Amino acid sequence: MVNVKQLRQMLGISRAVAYDLLSKKLIKGIKVANAYRIPKISIIDFIFEGSGLEE
Numbered sequence: 001m002v003n004v005k006q007l008r009q010m011l012g013i014s015r016a017v018a019y020d021l022l023s024k025k026l027i028k029g030i031k032v033a034n035a036y037r038i039p040k041i042s043i044i045d046f047i048f049e050g051s052g053l054e055e
Helices: 004-011 015-023 040-049
Strands: 030-032 035-037
Touching: 004 015, 004 040
Parallel strands: none
Antiparallel strands: 030 035
16 A cells, blocks of 8 residues: 555656545555555556546
8 A cells, every 4th residue: 555645656657646536446555544555466557557637
């Protein structure tokens, strides 16, 4: 599991884009209290299945 900061570093994206991907469920995350925890497999799936942002 990674947090949003680690997700941003892995993908080289901004904070706003990271939260947008999570809110649109393009990357699956779990909200624990006021913070997201993202399974690494969700990030791998996002990378290999395409971003889906072209739509």
